Amino acid sequence: MVFKQVDNISKDRVGKEHKSYLDLYRLIEAEDAKIVEMFNNPTRNNVLLKIVALKNHGVLSNEQLQLFSEETQEFVSRMLSLG
Template structure:
């Protein structure tokens, strides 16, 4: 897979902290939902939390671990698919990157 243009790489790095925070906040909301209805089913709620963290840890890794110019396009696809990257943010990337992301997501 070809690397993204330098400007897209720099933009991803610039947005990375904001996007990480947004992804984590989404997870915290899910944790709160589970925790708020745990009365009388504490063990099941614990198992639900455990499974959520395992699943979301994998998703966070796909979006953010070890970004390089060669793999950042796939990270952008995952971010968009997960609705962490907004349409407006996607439009900040080059037309080439937008077209690739949209083609992969069939938009």
């Protein structure tokens, strides 16, 4: 997904190189924020929120989520329904 977005930005940059650079910079910042949310500093206190983030960003499939306890699945479902 990210590589497609980068490709689209780079294909359409002629004559607007600076805007394309800014678009690329914003994309990288946004994707980096997602990675931070999903993977940085996993602890016992925030592991459920990391699982929610993984599911929310499409990294964790429904089948993978079913490998967790029913309690975890319900928590993830509740949190995603709030957003």
